[in-house]
Amino acid sequence: MNSTSLATGQRSLGAPSIEFPLFPPLTRGCPKTSTDEIAYPLEVVYDYARVDRRLFDQEPGTDIARWSPLLPPLHVPTLGEGGTPLVEFDGIYLKDESRNPTWSHKDRLNRVTVSAAVAAGAPGVVVASSGNHGASAAAYAARAGLRAIVLTSAGSPPAVQAFARAYGARVVSVPVEARWPLLREVVDRLGYHPVSNQTVTHTGHPFGPEGYKTIAYEMFLQLGRVPAAVFAPTGYAELLYGVWKGFTELRLLGLADATPRMFSCETAAGGPHARAIATGAPAAVVELGHSDAYGIAGPVGGHRGVLAVRDSGGEAVLVTDDEMRQAQRDLARQGMWQELSGAAGLAGYRRLRRDFDGPVVCIATSSGFKDMGVGTETFPLLENPTLEDLI
C-alpha cells in the first residue's frame, strides 16, 4: 500500500481554527499566533473521511510509505525506516528505534522533512544538530540527491561527527550561539530547506512529527490494542507529540476506542516541558545544567510537548543521568544497548512507579554506539592469559 497523501493543509497549534495551505511548510512557526516569547508550531491536516481503514490491515513492516494516506507527500526513496520491533522487557515493552537506517527514530522524521525539501525544489537541507538528527537528515538528503549542511557543536562525540560526515554532508562545528543565526542565513541566502528549529520556543518543521505517527500505528498493530501508557525520551517533544497524534487518529478513525497516557521523559538538568506544565505556560525555555544525555538535553521546549502530556492525561517526568545510566545498563544486560538519552523512557517509567491498566511501552530511541565516551577507552592485551583471568 503506497497511495496518495490525503494531507490538505497546515493548522496552527496556537489556534486550531487558523489554517494554511500545505505548501510551503511554515518552518518558522505560526505567523498569526506566535509572539516574541512563544512560537506556536503547525501541524498537518488530513481529509480523514477519505482514509480507507484497510490501511490498518497491513503488517507494521519497514518503509513508512505504507502509511502514505496519513503522511505528507513522500519524495525521497525509502531507506527502509520503521517496522521496528516491540521487545518484551521486565513486564513492559521497549520499542527499539535503534533499528532504523541510521539507528535512531529520527529517520522517520527525516524521510518526511527531506521530502518537503524535494517538493520545495531546494538545493539542500540544513540542520543544527549535534547528534542523530543531523546524521539522519544527511542520510536522507544523500538518498534524495540533495546537499546537506549540518551545524554541530563541539560537545558531540567524534564518532557521531564522523557519522554525519560519512553521508557526504558538510559538517561544521560552530559555537552554540552561532548555530541558529547561521542556519537562518543558509535558509535565506542559499535557499536550503531547514529541517530543524528556527524559533524562540521550539516549532521545528511542521511535517516532522507526522513521521513519528507511524510509531503509534505500529504499536497498535503489534499489541493488537493501544497501550495504556507511552514513555518517550523527550528533547523538543516532536517524538512525543507525533506518537500522540498517531493514537488520536486511530481513535478518530474508529479503529481504537482509547488513547494512551503520554509521558515526557526529560533530563533533570533541564526539562522545559516539565516547567511549562508546572507553570501553566504554553512552552518554556529553561537554564540547562550538565547532562551526558546530549540527545535530549536542551533549554528550549515547545508547545507540542505540553499538548501531548496535557491532552493525554500524562505527565512530564524528570530523570537524572544516574537514573538513565541505570536504565541503560539494565537494558544492555537484557541485550539492548541504548544511547544514554535512549534509555530515558525506561528511566521515566521507573521513576514514576505507577501501575497501569494495560500494556506500557517505553520508546528506546538510539544505539549505544552514539554515546559520549564510547571508543575512548582502550583495553590492555593480556600477555599470558589463564583460565582464572576469564572468570
Next chain:
Amino acid sequence: MNSTSLATGQRSLGAPSIEFPLFPPLTRGCPKTSTDEIAYPLEVVYDYARVDRRLFDQEPGTDIARWSPLLPPLHVPTLGEGGTPLVEFDGIYLKDESRNPTWSHKDRLNRVTVSAAVAAGAPGVVVASSGNHGASAAAYAARAGLRAIVLTSAGSPPAVQAFARAYGARVVSVPVEARWPLLREVVDRLGYHPVSNQTVTHTGHPFGPEGYKTIAYEMFLQLGRVPAAVFAPTGYAELLYGVWKGFTELRLLGLADATPRMFSCETAAGGPHARAIATGAPAAVVELGHSDAYGIAGPVGGHRGVLAVRDSGGEAVLVTDDEMRQAQRDLARQGMWQELSGAAGLAGYRRLRRDFDGPVVCIATSSGFKDMGVGTETFPLLENPTLEDLI
C-alpha cells in the same frame, strides 16, 4: 507462527550419509570424516515432509521464531532479529543487516546458537571474536540469563570492545595464538558452550548457519521470487552457506523453481575459499596480509563456503580494501553507512561486472560505527563561522 522445530538430527558435510542425533551439537566438526588437515562441519536435518507451506504466507518481519519449523529449537527470547529491509540501490538490492538488534547479521546466528547453549544446560557461552560475533553472542547470552566470555585480540576498535562489554560479557584481549587454546579450556573445564570455531579448518557451531537461512526466506518474500545472484561478505562463509541452504529449501519445498548463484566476497589479503575453489580442495588455510576489513579477514576457511559457491554455480571474488572503501563510500552517499567489511558484497558485484537474468542482492552486514578508526578523529571548532565556511 511460532511452532515446533522439525529438526531431526545433524548430518556430516564430509559424507551426507553420516547422521548424528540433534543433540549434543557437534561443535568440533564431524568426528568421522574430519582429518588432521580438513575438518568437516555438520548441518541440521529436518523432516521437510511435515513443513506446512503456509509458513511462507506470512510477512518477512522481525523475530526469526516465525520460521521455527525450519530452525533448531529456540530457547532464548527474541531481541527482534531479522525482518531487515531490502533497499534499492543503483539497479540492485541491498539487504541491510545493520538493522538487527546488535546492528549486524550475527544476531540471526546467535539466537540459534545461544539457544543451543540453553538446551545444553551450559552456564555460559564462550566465543573468540574481535567484532560483531562476540558482541552479538554477549547480547543473546544476556537475554538468556547466561554468562559470556569473549576472547578478543588487540586489533579490534575500542568502540567495538566497549560494545561487547556493554552487555555484561567478560571481554579479554589476548594474543591471537592464545585464543583457540583458551576457548577449548573454557569449554572443557568450565562447561561453557562454544559459539565459535575450534577446528583446523572452520566448522563453527553446527546450528549457526540455520539462523542465516532466514535471510533467504525474507529475500524470497520481499522480491516475490528468488534472486539471480547473491553477493555476501565472506569470512568463514557461515552466512554464505546459510543463505544458500535457505534457497535450496525453498526449491525442495516446491515454493521456488530456481536457486541463485552465490558469490563469496572475500578480502584479497586472504581469501581461503577462493583458494580452496581454485585448487579443488575441500577447504583451505592461507597466509593473511593486512586488511582493515577485520570483520571478514581471516586465514581460515571452511568447507561450507566451497559447497555454496560450487553447488550454486557461483564464484569466489577477491576484493581489495580500496574496492571495499569505494563501495562503502558509494553506499553512504545513498544513505547507507556500512562497516568496511559490510560493503564487500557490493564491491564483489562491481568487480565481477556481470549481467544477471534477474534481481541481484548484495548483503550489507553491519553498521559503519564499528569500523576501524571511527571516533579517533576530532574536528576543530570554527570560532567565527561565515556562510562561506559552509559551502
